[in-house]
Amino acid sequence: MVLPATTPTPGASPESAKERRAVNDVVIRLAGNSQDGIQTIGGFLARLAGRSDQEVMTYMTIPSTISGGPSIFQVRMGNGDILSSGDQADVLVAFYQHSYESHINSLRPGGVLIYDSDHVAPNPEDRRFRAIGIPITGATVEAVGGSSKDKGKNLFVLGLLARIFSLDVAKIGGLISERFGGKSEDIVRNAMLAFDAGYATPADNLHDCLYQFEAPAVSGGRPQITTDGNLALTYGLIAAGVRHGAGYPITPWTTVMETLRSELGKYGGIFVQAEDELAAAGYALGFAYSGHLAVTGSSGPGLSLKMEALGWAVMAEMPLIVINVQRGGPSTGLPTNVEQSDLMQAIYGSHGDAPRVVLAPKDVEDCFYVALEAGRIARKYSTPVLILTDQALATRIEAFDEPDLAKLMVDPKPDLSPRGADFEPYPLDKITRHAPPGASIATGKYPSVSGLEHDELGHPTGNPALHMKMTAKRREKIKALGASLPVPEVFGDPEGDVLIVGWGSTWGPIREAVGQLRAVGTRVGQIHLRNLHPLPPSLEEIFARFKKVLVVEMNDEGLYGFGQLATLLRARYSLPSIGSLTKTDGLTFRISEIVNGVLQRLGRAGTDGGYAKPSRI
Amino acid sequence: MSSSSAALATAGTAPRVPLTKKALTADHPTWCPGCGDFAVLASYYRVLEKLQYPHENIVTLAGIGCSSRFPYFVNTHGVHYIHGRSLPFAAGVSLGRDDVHVFVFGGDGDGFSIGGNHLVHTGRKNVNLTYVIMDNFVYGLTKKQTSPTSPIGFKSKTDPTGSIDQPINPMQTLVNSGATFVARSHAGQVNHMTEMMERAARHEGFSVVEILSECVEFYEGAFDAAVPRKGGQFRTIELRKNDGTPEDALRHDPSDEVAAFRLASEPWPGVFGVFYESNRPTKNKLEAGLIAKAREKTKSASDLEVLQATFRRMR
Numbered sequence: 001m002v003l004p005a006t007t008p009t010p011g012a013s014p015e016s017a018k019e020r021r022a023v024n025d026v027v028i029r030l031a032g033n034s035q036d037g038i039q040t041i042g043g044f045l046a047r048l049a050g051r052s053d054q055e056v057m058t059y060m061t062i063p064s065t066i067s068g069g070p071s072i073f074q075v076r077m078g079n080g081d082i083l084s085s086g087d088q089a090d091v092l093v094a095f096y097q098h099s100y101e102s103h104i105n106s107l108r109p110g111g112v113l114i115y116d117s118d119h120v121a122p123n124p125e126d127r128r129f130r131a132i133g134i135p136i137t138g139a140t141v142e143a144v145g146g147s148s149k150d151k152g153k154n155l156f157v158l159g160l161l162a163r164i165f166s167l168d169v170a171k172i173g174g175l176i177s178e179r180f181g182g183k184s185e186d187i188v189r190n191a192m193l194a195f196d197a198g199y200a201t202p203a204d205n206l207h208d209c210l211y212q213f214e215a216p217a218v219s220g221g222r223p224q225i226t227t228d229g230n231l232a233l234t235y236g237l238i239a240a241g242v243r244h245g246a247g248y249p250i251t252p253w254t255t256v257m258e259t260l261r262s263e264l265g266k267y268g269g270i271f272v273q274a275e276d277e278l279a280a281a282g283y284a285l286g287f288a289y290s291g292h293l294a295v296t297g298s299s300g301p302g303l304s305l306k307m308e309a310l311g312w313a314v315m316a317e318m319p320l321i322v323i324n325v326q327r328g329g330p331s332t333g334l335p336t337n338v339e340q341s342d343l344m345q346a347i348y349g350s351h352g353d354a355p356r357v358v359l360a361p362k363d364v365e366d367c368f369y370v371a372l373e374a375g376r377i378a379r380k381y382s383t384p385v386l387i388l389t390d391q392a393l394a395t396r397i398e399a400f401d402e403p404d405l406a407k408l409m410v411d412p413k414p415d416l417s418p419r420g421a422d423f424e425p426y427p428l429d430k431i432t433r434h435a436p437p438g439a440s441i442a443t444g445k446y447p448s449v450s451g452l453e454h455d456e457l458g459h460p461t462g463n464p465a466l467h468m469k470m471t472a473k474r475r476e477k478i479k480a481l482g483a484s485l486p487v488p489e490v491f492g493d494p495e496g497d498v499l500i501v502g503w504g505s506t507w508g509p510i511r512e513a514v515g516q517l518r519a520v521g522t523r524v525g526q527i528h529l530r531n532l533h534p535l536p537p538s539l540e541e542i543f544a545r546f547k548k549v550l551v552v553e554m555n556d557e558g559l560y561g562f563g564q565l566a567t568l569l570r571a572r573y574s575l576p577s578i579g580s581l582t583k584t585d586g587l588t589f590r591i592s593e594i595v596n597g598v599l600q601r602l603g604r605a606g607t608d609g610g611y612a613k614p615s616r617i
Numbered sequence: 618m619s620s621s622s623a624a625l626a627t628a629g630t631a632p633r634v635p636l637t638k639k640a641l642t643a644d645h646p647t648w649c650p651g652c653g654d655f656a657v658l659a660s661y662y663r664v665l666e667k668l669q670y671p672h673e674n675i676v677t678l679a680g681i682g683c684s685s686r687f688p689y690f691v692n693t694h695g696v697h698y699i700h701g702r703s704l705p706f707a708a709g710v711s712l713g714r715d716d717v718h719v720f721v722f723g724g725d726g727d728g729f730s731i732g733g734n735h736l737v738h739t740g741r742k743n744v745n746l747t748y749v750i751m752d753n754f755v756y757g758l759t760k761k762q763t764s765p766t767s768p769i770g771f772k773s774k775t776d777p778t779g780s781i782d783q784p785i786n787p788m789q790t791l792v793n794s795g796a797t798f799v800a801r802s803h804a805g806q807v808n809h810m811t812e813m814m815e816r817a818a819r820h821e822g823f824s825v826v827e828i829l830s831e832c833v834e835f836y837e838g839a840f841d842a843a844v845p846r847k848g849g850q851f852r853t854i855e856l857r858k859n860d861g862t863p864e865d866a867l868r869h870d871p872s873d874e875v876a877a878f879r880l881a882s883e884p885w886p887g888v889f890g891v892f893y894e895s896n897r898p899t900k901n902k903l904e905a906g907l908i909a910k911a912r913e914k915t916k917s918a919s920d921l922e923v924l925q926a927t928f929r930r931m932r
């Protein structure tokens with residue numbers, strides 16, 4: 001929350017006598033148990049921000065246990081570019097004693113602690129925060145009444161937050177009835193009762209903690225949508241022309257397949273829940289072979305199961321989109337945490353020399369667009385394309401401009417046109433274009449699509465010279481893609497002390513860290529690699545302009561002291577200036593971790609976050 | 618496997634040249650001389666000649682094994698996939714394209730061992746395709762290891778003193794899988810084999826034929842007990858005619874799972890013919906039903922309109 005001091009903002013609040021302080025952006029952490037519906041109100045706040053043309057980003061942890069267990073939802077909303085969900089919270093809402101104890105240290109000193117006084121007894125000695133005790137449970141039961149017990153606490157808290165931040169009550173009411181409207185009227189009524197009760201909390205109980213968001217910059221015209229990374233990706237796939245796919249459930253990939261299963265029918269497509277991940281890859285390849293743009297996907301262990309099929313897809317040169325929503329590994333690992341430790345598996349997994357394409361989206365919006373890009377590449381180069389997203393992106397909610405679907409949407413029809421006499425499935429000098437079944441061939445000679453090394457017509461051959469040529473064919477088309485890619489933009493200083501290189505969901509925290517580092521006089525640039533394999537051109541020239549290149553990624557430093565992308569970049573560019581900043585705590589990078597990591601490598605003492613800290617609540 | 622479009626041999630306007638064995642012949646098979654698989658291939662040509670599907674709408678797929686080399690020897694759209702996993706791939710083709718006719722060939726190791734789970738799940742889903750298992754009771758391509766159908770005592774390179782693991786019973790496994798057409802034949806009985814394959818092809822749903830196909834290289838004489846000219850017996854299943862005669866009650870009712878199971882436990886070499894047939898709805902039909910329902914809800918809006926409406930809800 002960035003405060004331009006305590007400017008009184010008159011009007012627009014239910015008690016206009018009270019002074020409301022203007023805020024630019026605010027980080028609210030809701031801490032309770034998973035059954036308290038914390039995600040629901042976090043989602044409401046996020047969508048409200050989207051509908052108010054504010055930037056928003058969320059962060060969520062879900063317990064991997066099936067029901068119950070501590071859960072948090074953090075939402076950062078406000079104006080300007082919101083790039084990360086925030087290192088520290090400005091407001092902590094603690095539902096239980098354990099929530100209070102686990103999260104009080106993530107509250108910024110001077111921040112606001114709201115606690116359910118029916119369940120939480122805060123440490124009276126701790127004077128770092130402004131503590132507001134509200135009997136959330138009791139007040140909710142009283143407001144809703146009857147048998148529903150404390151169900152609705154979340155909406156009470158939403159009302160409370162609406163009051164504190166002077167949120168648009170009419171818009172929230174709209175969100176509540178949209179969300180619960182499909183169910184019984186009672187549910188909407190009870191939700192509104194709880195919300196109103198929270199909203200009506202007497203101002204005196206809130207001390208002077210009343211705020212007002214600064215008016216957002218005038219919006220650019222397109223309406224904002226608010227969604228999470230998995231949904232953005234799913235709808236990106238549909239826009240890309242995907243109508244067919246298969247998968248097997250595994251967190252955090254599952255919501256992609258669930259959504260595809262229920263959505264694709266509307267488009268005349270089919271998504272199959274297969275018996276396992278390798279079977280799912282088989283179904284998807286069968287769809288692809290029959291002329292459709294198809295998808296399969298999974299998370300870590302499931303991607304490993306697909307590897308044999310992936311090798312076939314490379315050999316047979318079959319277009320296919322493969323999603324991997326990364327989580328902590330190896331094995332079952334940290335199934336509900338984030339990691340970027342599948343990069344090597346994505347690029348090099350499977351057997352033999354099997355070049356394929358690997359992409360990674362940088363934020364929720366990019367999850368949508370990267371799917372379109374994956375579809376374009378898969379078709380154009382007749383190749384499998386892997387998309388590496390991660391648990392943080394999967395569950396994080398962000399608002400972004402609604403895509404211009406009329407311009408973007410791809411028509412997915414199989415090409416069944418008759419093929420001429422010169423048709424070959426595997427021409428040595430051209431990119432493969434398969435003839436799906438249903439396409440007649442002028443010569444009357446039908447193609448075999450083969451996992452054995454083959455000649456131009458798809459017939460098996462053990463000829464070493466041909467194997468070399470076909471290996472080169474499969475390699476060169478991927479290199480051609482690499483050469484066609486745009487040179488990545490350098491953000492921040494175009495040359496200087498450190499270039500931070502990242503990929504995937506770390507984009508936001510890195511960008512904020514770059515801002516902070518430059519503010520303390522470091523000359524820092526950032527490039528973020530969306531194309532991980534093949535790499536885009538001209539990286540060596542960019543690297544050469546910086547004294548150090550630091551690759552920031554959420555995986556282990558490995559046996560030789562370098563994370564996975566750092567290892568690849570060192571192998572590729574042979575530059576000793578390439579270093580590595582990694583971590584494996586299963587959480588997204590904090591800005592301070594990146595700032596301190598950079599400062600340390602520059603031989604400047606890291607601070608504990610005291611540099612260029614924006615003023616807060 | 619046949620779908621409603623299956624009979625449409627005369628789709629299109631220009632008169633088609635009849636599909637002949639000549640047009641269907643491709644690379645010369647690489648099998649050992651005398652291998653049972655040659656006869657299966659010859660039967661497949663005959664079946665396709667009978668069915669007269671449009672040439673370009675036939676797909677021949679396989680996994681890995683001697684038998685799985687099949688697609689290279691047939692001039693149709695062909696796929697040589699990976700060991701044991703041809704069924705999910707073929708199911709994708711079948712579900713992706715209701716206008717094509719999907720035939721899968723493979724061995725006993727491919728189908729019952731590495732691919733065993735796919736067999737069960739393709740059966741459960743009753744995907745519309747035909748699957749021919751060329752069972753030689755041995756791993757041929759990898760040169761004589763024990764297969765899931767090798768009898769106890771079979772001496773292989775992985776069981777030099779004789780196999781000790783109980784072999785699976787293919788007919789029981791298949792009936793159990795949920796496959797809606799299950800038949801058994803012998804590569805030495807070309808007419809019977811052709812009839813079984815043709816019936817399988819005409820069946821709507823997941824149809825499977827196990828064909829005993831001798832590996833002369835690694836398991837010679839494995840099926841002599843079913844070869845009359847070698848002193849064996851080729852006993853076929855007589856199917857119920859529903860003609861009301863007293864002897865008809867003794868004939869096999871292929872819709873009777875329990876009877877099929879009982880037939881499957883006949884002592885070696887067992888009986889040949891249709892063990893089981895039912896007309897449970899295919900996944901193809903059920904999915905088409907889901908699509909029709911979804912389309913009804915969206916009032917057949919265009920893809921763009923449907924996606925735009927979804928994005929409006931995310932505002």
Ligand SMILES: Cc1ncc(C[n+]2csc(CCOP(=O)(O)OP(=O)(O)O)c2C)c(N)n1
Pocket residue numbers: 681682683684685700723724725726727728751753755756757758759764
């Ligand atoms: C993943 C994998 N494992 C093992 C093999 C080696 N392999 C190829 S075929 C085969 C077994 C062949 O036996 P069967 O399926 O009965 O076919 P047949 O050769 O007898 O016709 C094996 C083990 C392989 N190709 N792929």
Ligand code: SF4
Pocket residue numbers: 647648649651652653654683684753757758831832833834835
């Ligand atoms: S090894 Fe056996 S199964 Fe393979 S081709 Fe030779 S005879 Fe046939």
Ligand SMILES: [Mg+2]
Pocket residue numbers: 682724725726751752753754755756757764
């Ligand atoms: Mg075999």
